[in-house]
Amino acid sequence: MKNTMExxxxxxxxxxxxxxxxxxxxxxxxxxxxxxxxESAKELLEDFHGAVDDYLELCxxxxxxxxxxxxxxxxxxxxxxxHKQLAVYAMEHNVSLNHCVEQALEKxxxxx
Numbered sequence: 610m611k612n613t614m615e616x617x618x619x620x621x622x623x624x625x626x627x628x629x630x631x632x633x634x635x636x637x638x639x640x641x642x643x644x645x646x647x648e649s650a651k652e653l654l655e656d657f658h659g660a661v662d663d664y665l666e667l668c669x670x671x672x673x674x675x676x677x678x679x680x681x682x683x684x685x686x687x688x689x690x691x692h693k694q695l696a697v698y699a700m701e702h703n704v705s706l707n708h709c710v711e712q713a714l715e716k717x718x719x720x721x
Contacts, residue, residue, distance in 0.1 A: 619661050620636070620679075621661075632649070636660070636678075641676055643661065695709055
């Protein structure tokens with residue numbers, strides 16, 4: 610079981626309000642607030658698809674470029690000493706700092 614769903618490249622959360630007996634969620638990774646809800650998994654999925662489609666149509670109508678999530682660029686804050694060690698490692702291996710970080714993240718995810 611997972612608590613996310615994907616449609617047209619947008620990732621949406623899946624949450625449950627026990628008091629209301631309602632499933633709900635929002636599109637993650639963008640600044641625009643796109644939310645949806647449903648009383649069943651089927652309704653939630655349909656409303657999620659509709660909300661994404663409505664957002665894309667609104668952007669088209671307003672001549673705006675829709676936001677995209679997870680562009681492959683993010684800031685990571687680490688200690689200066691770790692930064693230095695990683696930079697030296699990258700230079701010694703003739704690779705970029707980005708390449709080192711990407712490889713470390715891929716390795717970490719492969720171990721999960």
